[in-house]
Amino acid sequence: MNGYNHKKILIDGLWTNNPIFCQVLGICSTLAVTNLVLNTLVMCAALIFTVSLSAFSVAALRHFTPKNIRMMVETLIIALYVIIIDILLKAYWPEMSQNLGPYVGLVITNCIVMGRCEACAISNSPKIALLDGFYNALGYTFILFLISSIREILGMGTFAGIPMPFFSTPYWDKWIIMVMPPGAFFVLAMIVWLMRSIQLKKIK
Amino acid sequence: MKIIDLKIYPVIYIFILMFIASSIIIGAAKFTEKNVKMNEKIAIGKSVIQVLPEIYKKNMTNAEIHKVFNEKVKKANIHNTYYYFTENQSYAIPIEGKGFWAPIKGFIGIEQDKKTISGISFYEQNETPGLGAEIMKENFRRQFNGKKLSADGKINFKRKGEKLSEHDIEAITGATQTSTRLEKIINNSIKEWLKNISN
Amino acid sequence: MDIQNQFWQALIVCISAIFTQNMVLSYFLGLCPFLGVSREVKSSFGLGIAVIFVMTFTVAINWLVYHKILIPLGLHFFRFIIFIIVIAAFVQIIEMLIERFSPTLYQILGVFLPLITVNCAILGACLFMVIRDYSFIVSVAYGFGSGLGWFIAIMAMAGIRQRLDAKKIPQGLQGPGISLIIAGIMALAFVGFTGVL
Numbered sequence: 001m002n003g004y005n006h007k008k009i010l011i012d013g014l015w016t017n018n019p020i021f022c023q024v025l026g027i028c029s030t031l032a033v034t035n036l037v038l039n040t041l042v043m044c045a046a047l048i049f050t051v052s053l054s055a056f057s058v059a060a061l062r063h064f065t066p067k068n069i070r071m072m073v074e075t076l077i078i079a080l081y082v083i084i085i086d087i088l089l090k091a092y093w094p095e096m097s098q099n100l101g102p103y104v105g106l107v108i109t110n111c112i113v114m115g116r117c118e119a120c121a122i123s124n125s126p127k128i129a130l131l132d133g134f135y136n137a138l139g140y141t142f143i144l145f146l147i148s149s150i151r152e153i154l155g156m157g158t159f160a161g162i163p164m165p166f167f168s169t170p171y172w173d174k175w176i177i178m179v180m181p182p183g184a185f186f187v188l189a190m191i192v193w194l195m196r197s198i199q200l201k202k203i204k
Numbered sequence: 205m206k207i208i209d210l211k212i213y214p215v216i217y218i219f220i221l222m223f224i225a226s227s228i229i230i231g232a233a234k235f236t237e238k239n240v241k242m243n244e245k246i247a248i249g250k251s252v253i254q255v256l257p258e259i260y261k262k263n264m265t266n267a268e269i270h271k272v273f274n275e276k277v278k279k280a281n282i283h284n285t286y287y288y289f290t291e292n293q294s295y296a297i298p299i300e301g302k303g304f305w306a307p308i309k310g311f312i313g314i315e316q317d318k319k320t321i322s323g324i325s326f327y328e329q330n331e332t333p334g335l336g337a338e339i340m341k342e343n344f345r346r347q348f349n350g351k352k353l354s355a356d357g358k359i360n361f362k363r364k365g366e367k368l369s370e371h372d373i374e375a376i377t378g379a380t381q382t383s384t385r386l387e388k389i390i391n392n393s394i395k396e397w398l399k400n401i402s403n
Numbered sequence: 404m405d406i407q408n409q410f411w412q413a414l415i416v417c418i419s420a421i422f423t424q425n426m427v428l429s430y431f432l433g434l435c436p437f438l439g440v441s442r443e444v445k446s447s448f449g450l451g452i453a454v455i456f457v458m459t460f461t462v463a464i465n466w467l468v469y470h471k472i473l474i475p476l477g478l479h480f481f482r483f484i485i486f487i488i489v490i491a492a493f494v495q496i497i498e499m500l501i502e503r504f505s506p507t508l509y510q511i512l513g514v515f516l517p518l519i520t521v522n523c524a525i526l527g528a529c530l531f532m533v534i535r536d537y538s539f540i541v542s543v544a545y546g547f548g549s550g551l552g553w554f555i556a557i558m559a560m561a562g563i564r565q566r567l568d569a570k571k572i573p574q575g576l577q578g579p580g581i582s583l584i585i586a587g588i589m590a591l592a593f594v595g596f597t598g599v600l
Contacts, residue, residue, distance in 0.1 A: 028523045031431040066214040073221060075491075079484045080225040084232055087480060091236035094243045098330055101306065102530035105483045109523045111435050176378060179332060180594060181429050185587030189580050197575030226481075233480050306534060 006131065013135025015199075019112045020143045020192070026112035029103050030144055031184045037160045039099050040148035042089075044141035046104060048134060050081045051113050055133030058121040074117045075108070082108045112140060143195075147187050155179040247327040249273035252288045252296040255313025255323035259290060282400040292316055297397045299324075301389030303382055306330035308339075312348070312390060318398070321359070324348040324390075336382030347373050357398050361387040406540075413544035416537070420548030426524045427556040428590040433524030437557055438582045440518075447561035450515045451554030455547065457497070457519050458528055461490050462546030465529045466539055486529045494520050524553055560585060 019025050030047070033039040057077045058065075065073050086104050089097040097104070107113065116136055121129035153159055155178030157167035166172060177183045210216075249269045253260050259276045261268075277296075280287045288296040293316040300309045310326035324345050331337045338344055353359065354371040361375040361383050362368055375383035426432045433454070440450050465486050473479050498516045501509045519525060528549045532542045563585055572581050 025435060028431050028434040031434070064217065066217065069214045069218060072218065075487060076218075076221055076225060076484070079487065080228065083229050083480060083483055086483075087229070087232045087236055091239040091243070094240075094247070098328065101330060102527060102534055105530050106432070106523050106527055108483055108487065109521050109526050111521065114521065176335070177591070179335065180590075181431065182587045182590040182594060184431065185583050185590055189576075189583035189587060192583060193573070193576045193580045196580065197573070200574055229480065302535070307536070 009128070009131050010135050013132060013137075014139040014142065017136075018139040018143065018195070019115075019136050020140055020188075025115055026110045026140065027188065029106035029110050030140075031147075031188065032103055032181075033100060034144055034148040034184055034187075035151050035155065035179050036099075037145070037148045037152050039096070040144050041141075041160075042093075042096055043100060043103065043107075044137070044144055046082075046085045046089075047107055047110065047112070048137040048141065049085060050078060050107055051116055051133040051137040052130050053081050054078045054113055055116050055121040055129040056126050058117045059124055059126040059129035062122055070122060071114075071118075074114060074122075078113050078117070079108050112136060143191060146191060147184065150187050151178045151183055155183060246270065249277075251311050251325040251327040252277060254325035255296050255311050256288075256290055256294055257313070257322050258292065258294065260323075283396075285396065285400070287397065287400075294322060295397070297393055299389050299393040301385065301392065303329055303331050303336065303385055308382075308386060308389060312393070314353075314394075314397075319352045321348045321351045321353070331382045332379065335376065335379040338376050338379065339382065339386060344376065353394065357394055358391045359387070359394075409538050409540045412538075413541045416541050417544040417548035417551075420545055421552040421555065422593060422596040425552040425556060425590075425593055426528070426549045427553055428586065428593045430527065432527040433522050433553055434586075436518055436522055437553075437560065437586075438579055440515075441557050441560040441582065442564055444558065444561045444565055446515075447557045450518070451557050453515045453519055454522065454524065454553050455550030457490070457494060457516075458525055458550035458553070459543060459546040461486075461493055461525055462528050462532055462549075463539070463543045464493065465489055466532060466537075466542045469533055470539075482530075482533060483526075486526055490525055490529075491520050524549070556589065559589060 013019075020027060030040070030043050033043050054074070054077050058074055061073070061077075082105065085107075086097070089100070089104065116129075116133045120132045124132070149159065153164055153167050154175045157164055157169075157172060157174055167174075175183070178187070246266050246269055250264070253264070253269060253272060256277070259272055264272070276290055277288050278290070280289065285298060287298070288311070295314050296311045297314060298309070299312050300307065302308070307328060308326060308331070309328035310324065312324045313322035314320065315322050326340055329337065329340060331339065348359075350370075351359065351373065352370045358371070360372045362372045364374055364377050366372075368374060373387075375387075420426070424430065427434065427437050436450060441447050468485060468489060469479070469482055473482060473485065494516050501516075528546055532545060537545055560582070564582065567581065576584075
């Protein structure tokens with residue numbers, strides 16, 4: 001990519017090449033926390049921070065990094081940012097750090113971060129890499145936000161901890177399955193189906 | 205020959221990167237160390253005060269918690285367990301053990317008569333939100349206030365719908381594992397405490 | 404905790420790691436290769452066995468590294484990097500050993516080993532081992548059980564997918580969509596195990 005098109009990168013990351021329903025990457029570490037909207041948002045914020053800055057750093061160093069150790073370097077850079085997030089969370093928001101448990105550390109092995117570094121950052125300017133990483137992570141956030149909203153409203157009747165009008169009354173029998181792992185799989189499957197069908201229609 | 209072409213360049217590169225990364229991480233860790241320790245102390249202090257109704261007030265600030273904890277709560281170390289108590293001999297007994305997903309840690313308060321429970325609180329748990337994690341909620345914890353230990357120093361968890369005596373607590377529906385484990389944790393801790401203070 | 408208690412806990416942890424706390428179906432770890440490789444029973448078998456092997460050994464090695472090196476030095480926040488390095492190094496060494504000593508084994512397992520390095524399940528198992536503060540014996544049992552659980556899940560998934568008739572699935576659902584639904588149903592089935600322990 002020589003000149004770059006900001007709009008194209010944006011659309012690519014959010015829709016055409018969305019990490020979840022297109023590339024189907026990186027779902028492991030975040031599906032577990034999608035039972036609560038607040039936890040999901042914090043995790044996604046951590047991911048956006050990590051992907052953008054890692055892509056930026058990798059791209060900035062790309063002329064100095066020898067080819068045969070580039071994966072180690074990428075892992076090191078990613079780990080650096082994740083550890084900083086983990087330390088900051090533990091110090092300034094300990095309840096959230098407890099809620100997220102080991103999943104913050106698992107962002108390091110999240111295929112999206114490594115994927116964007118390999119696919120884009122290693123051969124583009126820092127500015128492009130930063131934008132690409134940011135929008136990919138944003139596309140990821142948007143889907144996970146959808147999943148967690150559905151799961152929390154249907155499963156617990158609240159949204160980000162705030163009780164919702166109909167769903168927290170005794171008239172709504174909470175769908176406990178939404179709070180448990182199978183619920184996450186089903187909601188994700190439905191969303192993947194929905195998004196892909198829309199995309200296929202557009203192609204036709 | 206440019207520096208990049210040297211055979212040893214990759215090794216030097218990695219070393220420099222690791223050095224920079226480690227410095228940043230260690231720096232951040234040291235900077236926040238005090239904060240982390242303070243958070244832990246406040247969490248434990250808050251949990252202890254919550255089960256000692258004579259010194260507990262709603263919505264205490266961190267500074268108030270710190271002050272009350274230091275002034276009004278005494279500490280005793282018996283067999284490597286810290287027990288907290290007030291002048292009136294009401295105890296806050298640590299309850300710690302394996303929950304369903306992760307360790308559960310908290311305190312249970314017992315009054316001077318060594319039978320009546322004054323409250324229960326948790327400062328660490330990671331059970332399923334909406335199910336096991338309901339143990340943190342007020343309406344579950346409130347059940348414990350005023351209940352009494354049975355003759356053999358136990359509390360029993362009963363299923364919803366069963367009749368509850370003053371030794372029984374209603375378990376959380378759908379959170380069988382957490383409830384069973386919590387019952388064990390509480391009873392074991394109380395057993396230890398009764399054994400320790402009789403010496 | 405004395406040795407007898409530890410063995411008992413090890414057994415319980417191992418069995419629960421297979422059924423009630425399955426790595427894939429309860430904790431969502433290792434999903435990427437799970438969805439990607441599970442098209443064929445043969446490759447799933449190879450990957451599953453490799454996962455069991457790597458997981459058991461790396462959890463054991465990482466336990467030693469964490470408790471004997473990192474904690475005494477007060478460097479416990481480095482565990483992320485160190486665990487990954489240990490996992491990558493172990494996989495590399497094993498790949499070289501297998502290639503040298505057993506070409507047949509290499510045929511089955513070899514190509515999957517690099518895939519395992521980035522499998523979140525391995526790192527996840529190590530991190531859980533630290534959070535739950537397991538002793539050494541229990542950790543080894545946990546690593547083995549988690550790997551076995553992952554293996555059973557991917558074999559079941561592959562078995563089901565191989566029999567699916569692709570023509571009858573709506574286009575938007577083909578591939579990851581239907582795999583996720585199958586995973587959800589399996590997760591539901593495994594939830595039924597929670598009463599056992």
